[in-house]
Amino acid sequence: MSVLEQIERAHLLGRGGAAFPTATKWRAVANRSRGNAVIVVNGAEGEPRSQKDRLVMVTKPDLVLDGAFVAARELRANRVILYIGERHTEARAAMLRALNMRPERERRLVTVSHAPARYVAGAEAAAIHFLNDGIATPTNLPPYPFESGVGGAPTLVQNVETLMRVALLARGLPAGGTMVTLAGAVARPGVLEVDPQTTVGEAIVTAGGMSEAPRAILVGGYFGRWLDTQDAWAVPLAHGQGLGCAVIGVLPASRCAICDVAGIMRYLASESSAQCGPCFFGLRALADACTRIAADASKPDDLTRLHRWASEVRGRGACKHPDGAAIFLSSALQVFAREFANHAPHDMRQTA
Amino acid sequence: MSDAILWYTSRGAGAVTLILLSSVVVLGVLGTQRVHSPSWPRFLTTGLHSNLALMTLVFLSLHIVTAVVDPFTNLGWAAAFIPFDSNYRTFWLGLGVVAFELLLAIVATSLVRGFIGRRSWRAIHWLTYAAWPVGVAHGMGTGSDTWSAWMLGITSACVAAVAVAVLLRITSGSRDPLAAPRTSFRAAVDRRPPR
Numbered sequence: 001m002s003v004l005e006q007i008e009r010a011h012l013l014g015r016g017g018a019a020f021p022t023a024t025k026w027r028a029v030a031n032r033s034r035g036n037a038v039i040v041v042n043g044a045e046g047e048p049r050s051q052k053d054r055l056v057m058v059t060k061p062d063l064v065l066d067g068a069f070v071a072a073r074e075l076r077a078n079r080v081i082l083y084i085g086e087r088h089t090e091a092r093a094a095m096l097r098a099l100n101m102r103p104e105r106e107r108r109l110v111t112v113s114h115a116p117a118r119y120v121a122g123a124e125a126a127a128i129h130f131l132n133d134g135i136a137t138p139t140n141l142p143p144y145p146f147e148s149g150v151g152g153a154p155t156l157v158q159n160v161e162t163l164m165r166v167a168l169l170a171r172g173l174p175a176g177g178t179m180v181t182l183a184g185a186v187a188r189p190g191v192l193e194v195d196p197q198t199t200v201g202e203a204i205v206t207a208g209g210m211s212e213a214p215r216a217i218l219v220g221g222y223f224g225r226w227l228d229t230q231d232a233w234a235v236p237l238a239h240g241q242g243l244g245c246a247v248i249g250v251l252p253a254s255r256c257a258i259c260d261v262a263g264i265m266r267y268l269a270s271e272s273s274a275q276c277g278p279c280f281f282g283l284r285a286l287a288d289a290c291t292r293i294a295a296d297a298s299k300p301d302d303l304t305r306l307h308r309w310a311s312e313v314r315g316r317g318a319c320k321h322p323d324g325a326a327i328f329l330s331s332a333l334q335v336f337a338r339e340f341a342n343h344a345p346h347d348m349r350q351t352a
Numbered sequence: 353m354s355d356a357i358l359w360y361t362s363r364g365a366g367a368v369t370l371i372l373l374s375s376v377v378v379l380g381v382l383g384t385q386r387v388h389s390p391s392w393p394r395f396l397t398t399g400l401h402s403n404l405a406l407m408t409l410v411f412l413s414l415h416i417v418t419a420v421v422d423p424f425t426n427l428g429w430a431a432a433f434i435p436f437d438s439n440y441r442t443f444w445l446g447l448g449v450v451a452f453e454l455l456l457a458i459v460a461t462s463l464v465r466g467f468i469g470r471r472s473w474r475a476i477h478w479l480t481y482a483a484w485p486v487g488v489a490h491g492m493g494t495g496s497d498t499w500s501a502w503m504l505g506i507t508s509a510c511v512a513a514v515a516v517a518v519l520l521r522i523t524s525g526s527r528d529p530l531a532a533p534r535t536s537f538r539a540a541v542d543r544r545p546p547r
Contacts, residue, residue: 137537
């Protein structure tokens with residue numbers, strides 16, 4: 001059985017956040033490759049709270065490279081590019097050490113590239129734009145990477161954890177579980193590898209439980225969804241079910257949800273690459289309205305506007321950045337409806 | 353008697369088409385300047401241009417249909433679609449057909465802009481600068497009312513409005529409100545070696 005068939009049979013989904021079926025992506029590249037495909041090993045990890053990609057690169061660099069070279073063989077690629085976040089120096093060092101132990105025929109395929117430390121830089125199209133033109137902003141699709149990626153060649157951009165799973169499958173082992181990053185009010189924050197179908201609650205218990213009383217849980221990082229603690233508790237940590245980038249953030253009841261949501265919205269607005277109006281102006285307007293409510297200088301219709309804009313901005317961007325921010329905000333408006341309606345002024349220094 | 357109604361309708365619809373089309377052109381030309389006010393309803397800034405364009409086609413169709421049906425000119429349907437095919441005032445009428453077909457292409461491509469892509473849409477939209485003067489020339493050349501005071505007033509007002517709008521656009525340059533933030537973001541993610 002070929003690796004591609006094994007990947008297909010294992011229903012492996014991409015671990016970068018979009019949970020796209022890996023086999024589908026590989027087949028699209030394989031069908032177009034004339035021995036000229038390019039494999040981009042995506043270790044940009046621009047999601048602020050995520051650490052799992054760095055942990056994978058630091059502890060299992062040989063498996064990540066294995067996966068990349070399996071992909072190179074399977075898709076008849078003649079280039080492998082390590083696209084690693086420019087601030088992830090430890091991860092890069094570990095990957096380069098592992099690379100130096102590979103045979104020459106593999107090493108000569110590889111080049112190393114430093115992904116700018118910005119939120120959008122890890123997006124597939126931004127990675128390709130960066131590798132082609134040196135500018136890490138998303139571009140219009142199509143052409144999709146499998147049609148015309150790095151240097152116009154069919155290109156596979158794959159998250160480092162996904163490639164590690166591929167390497168396990170290629171060795172005839174099970175793909176294993178899911179890497180998640182636990183953040184916020186948990187006793188031992190950090191990265192956990194959990195079995196499929198482990199729930200958010202079980203993972204938090206494994207990490208020593210919660211360090212204080214929770215208010216809500218953010219599943220999937222800054223493009224994820226807020227859930228009430230009891231709703232989140234039973235959510236399975238499985239990709240393709242809203243796990244996103246697999247960051248689980250526990251918001252303690254002692255923190256102000258509105259101020260935190262406003263802070264994250266300001267961050268996402270500042271990470272807009274300003275290529276289209278819905279993203280740049282839309283996210284700025286959303287962040288401003290959140291900030292007004294947080295500062296308690298809100299106009300009466302700010303909340304109504306937030307609801308309307310959050311639904312209107314979706315699907316209007318040139319890339320998915322505004323969609324992710326709008327999903328995050330819509331869930332916050334739902335879960336923190338009470339706080340949004342009655343936010344009182346308080347010391348803003350509480351916001352991290 | 354009904355012939356006279358057709359004739360009047362055709363003349364009236366032609367004049368209305370000129371006014372509407374000129375308004376569409378003015379709105380389109382100034383649209384990129386993003387002239388707006390918070391007190392205006394949103395349709396005024398974005399929807400009005402396209403809605404007026406659709407309305408222009410309605411009056412233009414009325415103008416054409418009544419002209420063709422009118423037995424006096426004896427145009428026939430072919431002359432309404434094939435430029436310079438009519439026996440009646442071949443050249444000036446032909447200009448009208450050319451303008452009509454250009455407008456049809458411009459509106460049709462706008463309706464399917466999502467399918468054909470922005471670049472081709474924009475290229476075809478530039479044809480407006482051909483369609484409008486050809487349409488005006490058609491009106492001046494064959495209009496029954498061209499030299500009446502009121503029609504002269506309408507035509508010169510339309511020409512003046514479009515001229516002023518184009519002049520404003522040329523002199524004010526592009527005002528892309530995203531230009532500055534886009535440049536600074538690109539600079540932040542630009543790792544090209546300095547030249």
